[in-house]
Amino acid sequence: MITALIIILVAVGSVAFHLMSPWWWTPIASNWGFIDTTIIITFWVTGTVFVAILFFTGYCIWKFRHREGVKADVEYEPENKSLETWLTIGTTIGVVIMLTPGLFAWKQFITVPEGADEFEVVAQQWQWSYRLPGKDGVLGKSDVRKITPENPFGINADDPKGKDDVLIESDDLHLPIDRPVKVLLRAIDVLHDFYVPQFRAKMDMVPGTITYFWFTPTKVGNYEVLCAELCGVGHHAMRGMVVVDNDSDYRAWLAEQTTFGQSLAKAQQQKSIDLASTTDRATSEKKVSAQ
Amino acid sequence: MADATHDDVGYVPPAEIEEQDLYHAKSWITKYVFCQDAKVIAIQYSITAIAIGLVGLVLSWLMRLQLGFPEAFSFIEPDDYYQFITVHGMIMVIYLLTALFLGGFGNYLIPLMVGARDMVFPFVNMISYWVYLLAVVVLCASFFVPGGPTGAGWTLYPPQAILSGTPGSDGGIILMLVSLALFIVGFTMGGLNYVVTVFQARTRGLSLMRLPLTIWGILTATVLALLAFPALFVGAVMMLLDRILGTSFFMPSIVELGEHLSYGGGSPILFQHLFWFFGHPEVYIVALPAFGIVSDLISVHARRNIFGYRMMVWAIVIIGALSFVVWAHHMYVSGMNPYFGFFFATTTLIIAVPTALKVYNWTLTLWRGDIHLTTPMLFAIGFIVTFVNGGITGLFLGNVAIDVPLSDTMFVVAHFHMVMGVAPALVIFGAIYHWYPKITGRLLDETLGKFHFWVTFLGAYLIYFPMHYLGFVGVPRRYFELGDTQIFDQSVGDLNAFISIVTFIVGFAQLVFFFNLYRSYSKGKEAGPNPWRACSLEWQTAETPPGHGNFGKELPLVYRWPYDFNVPGAKEDFIPQNMSQSEAFPKRKAAAKTSRSRAAKK
């Protein structure tokens, strides 16, 4: 009796918690509302099944409980083909209802619209850096093996397309609102995952390859970046900030950033000042020019 | 037993092991320590698994202390936290659940339920246990090496697993990988034994379709394990070589903290494929024995045949087969070729169909039964609730697009704890309450058992059900602390604190269980040979606990399936598998025949 009641209460309580608890997803700030819709569909289908099974179980426990001294009227029925067939068909229909929108959403997720702006996120233990393609709209080639203290992104200095790339190190990234962006993801040490809960999208960054996803920011505001793939002791502290601006704010911010060419020149300048103070000046300068 | 029809056909003795192959213990040491009797090995496996499981439980408390009260416990550093979660996960999945279901229940129940004297290779069986014990010891040793155990997460993803930014990258990861390799070697020896025993040593009349579903679950899980563990073995050996010899199987060019490492050209995703090619079947290695056992618990305690036995068997086999083509659903956001997503989402959701059918059949077994709410039955019902809950959240994560926002959040943690932590654990408890009387000859205390059930079941539900919603909020998993953040407000911290408190309550409630095990061993009610009035062969042994060689002089002959409860016209509400038709229906032989043909028509 009590057992049946508790099983029913578990079902009712779960639904009540779902409807009334304060814990629910963050307000969406990207174009991925379709994913949220798919989740809602899945909630309806699975929720119905969950409640139905628990109510049925509770009912059975109450109705067919053993009573001392009462001869139970137990049915001896090894199987029931037609019932099992109908249950199979019903379940299959439910699965199709959930899977179909999911596959469509995935198709959208992996199809980057033409004309999307590209930018690159570079992750390392335990910070985020960003690279924007600059005026030519193309990111210069890069390679982990080319990374030096002066060139933390490993950009190929011989690639002319890289010179105007805008570099943002340990600072906030700004994005213009309502323009689709393709996010190229690169890690230089271990796995990381670029994750902004409000954008709903995420993807692992794998050293040795470049991964990607795309989205369109739809709401102005500041959004926190979290790392969603365990990357060592600093994993939980690997935070960043994405600021979604309207167009004019974005352009003003972009104008203040330094390009790869500028930072390289500055680094070289800095180096020659440092070197001026050392004695073996001539040999060292050769090295610098060779670079 | 089969006296009535001896004249009709020539009597054939049941299949026997050649006498010289049956193992006889000669001294205390060979009887209880280096023992080759499957029942003793089963208990050795179980005790070891539960002991190391308790370590895993304590680790979970430590991590819940940190998550629930982030500022309060300064002795837990990030290093420690990541080591706790890693070792906790590894212990629970492999060293506890796999070892307990297959090594423990498998060893105890297979020979008894198939009507055999012992496993077919008792010596190999014994070695299997000792290699397992060695694996556990090596795992524990990693706590005492400099740097401690690995903190790479139980998935051990390279490159971070073997780089210095991860705790335990010196000795810890090496010992972890060695321990896994040992476990796999040990398991393979045991697993070959279980499979061959089921296929070759069944007693007369016990066709495959007359096996209890417990055996079907354990058998299929063992086959999965035999075929899946090699992937983990390969991955572990390759990573060991990467770590020790500096090969680059999984290691691309890496700049670690400003320094170029000498690795180059390897693929981290290759490891993930290998890991999950093992890892997904592993889920079913844990789940299938639980499916099987719970079917038997429900049938026995509801006094009704399991509904749709054939569908249950087919579902187990189909789920087992499908589990090899879904592995990449753990890798939707891993950066693998995104087009794989379509295939793996489809196969994953297809698995939901046979799994759902199993759930329907469990509940339909309750329909028009005679339900005895004993402790094992309560645990079985608890399993249905938690398994359905954990199963449907799997439909969220398996559906590739939904996985994008939810992967690597607390939703995932809640999902897999519900479906392969809580649900199988409830089955394990139910199974122990069910078979303890056979193992010891005494019943466990029902009052303590019911208290244990309600606290464990409701507590576990209160822990993991709300945890899903933390995942919706976006709380990532494997976070030492949430720290200063604008996304997560105070309510997230409050929920975490609540979950932690319930965790401690549930954890401590397990003491009641251990007390019950201890006290009932000497003071429990005498059980007799068949306290639950069950049909399967392990309840029909001459002695309880079963003696050496399991059955008396002759192995039982099997006349029927193990689910003949409340058969119309039978003299009792159950018919043991080894009872002949004439004995089961003494008065109405003719009537029995008609009922049989009626059943056949259905």
Add this chain to the structure above:
Amino acid sequence: MNLLRELTDKPWIATEGIPGAGQEQKMLSAVSSGRAAIKWLFGVGSVLFFLLIVSYGERMTYEDWRPLPESKLLWFNTIALISSSVAMQWAVIGGRRDEIDDVKIGMLSGGITAVVFLAGQLLAWRQLVQMGYFETTNPAIAFFILITGLHALHIVGGLIAWGRTAQKVWWRGCEAGQIRGSVELCAFYWHFLLVLWLVLFGLLFAGNNNLSIILAICGLR
């Protein structure tokens, strides 16, 4: 009985009379269960090496792949392993004819050639080191060592079983009939390892790496 047919049996129908009556009584014997166990072990081993081959192929599709330097020694080793299998089969046939001398000859030459194979593999490793090819970052070398190493471990396992059988043949002086089963199990295992080696050698290590041809046909490389 056909497995599929058995799986559609209606289990709730009870047996009238004695179960299994009239059927031939199959005794559970160590040889038959040993054979079954070895078959399952083949399954496990096949998965293991299949995954290694797949990993090897995956790695080959990268641009920086450098093939393995060719080694004539491996051909010699292959011949040694083939003759080992042949010798073991000789022992099996001898056992079936109850001729203990044939068993002894077969077992002995089978064991020796297996050891020769192992020594040859070790020599191949040494050659790679001496040729200066032993850089662990070269994936072809790393895979070679991993795969041949695991295969050699399986052979060592076989030699342990061989040793137990040899002990029965030479020290305990068993008759051919008594050890027939053990010899057959050994030979069975030997043939599996030979087939495994032929596949590995043929695909990965012989000539110009035939796996690359297969990958090219599939358009992967």
